[in-house]
Amino acid sequence: MDTxxxxxxxxxxxxxxxxxxxxxxxxxxxNSYQFSMTYAYVSNNKTQDVGSNNTVAFSTVLATxxxxxxxxxxxxxxxxxxxxxxxxxxxxxxxxxxTKELLPANLQFRAQLGSVSQNKTQDLSTNPLVVITLNVGQ
Numbered sequence: 001m002d003t004x005x006x007x008x009x010x011x012x013x014x015x016x017x018x019x020x021x022x023x024x025x026x027x028x029x030x031n032s033y034q035f036s037m038t039y040a041y042v043s044n045n046k047t048q049d050v051g052s053n054n055t056v057a058f059s060t061v062l063a064t065x066x067x068x069x070x071x072x073x074x075x076x077x078x079x080x081x082x083x084x085x086x087x088x089x090x091x092x093x094x095x096x097x098x099t100k101e102l103l104p105a106n107l108q109f110r111a112q113l114g115s116v117s118q119n120k121t122q123d124l125s126t127n128p129l130v131v132i133t134l135n136v137g138q
Contacts, residue, residue: 004039
């Protein structure tokens with residue numbers, strides 16, 4: 001994943017770097033550090049002893065928001081967004097689906113078509129398929 005920013009904690013949060021071709025590197029003393037990865041405004045943290053394993057890996061999941069109506073039919077052209085500090089663009093539905101690579105986190109999603117909208121909170125680390133029902137005809 002590119003354009004992700006990485007920090008590590010050593011008395012304070014310090015800049016590690018920005019990913020290029022999915023990687024960023026920095027010389028650190030062998031120790032246990034907390035690392036934070038931010039990608040598409042979503043952050044994940046992990047603690048790792050770089051003396052034992054110097055590769056700290058963060059993975060995204062392909063999040064899919066499936067928007068259906070009350071008759072279980074796909075809703076097309078619904079605007080999907082997610083909340084991470086502010087509402088962020090996820091995409092518009094095609095055949096009822098919109099997809100985006102995100103770090104696995106507990107996020108609030110919103111589907112909107114015209115003046116009808118519905119929110120749903122879901123933890124992508126346990127299930128990356130978010131199903132939202134909009135009360136619209138289609």
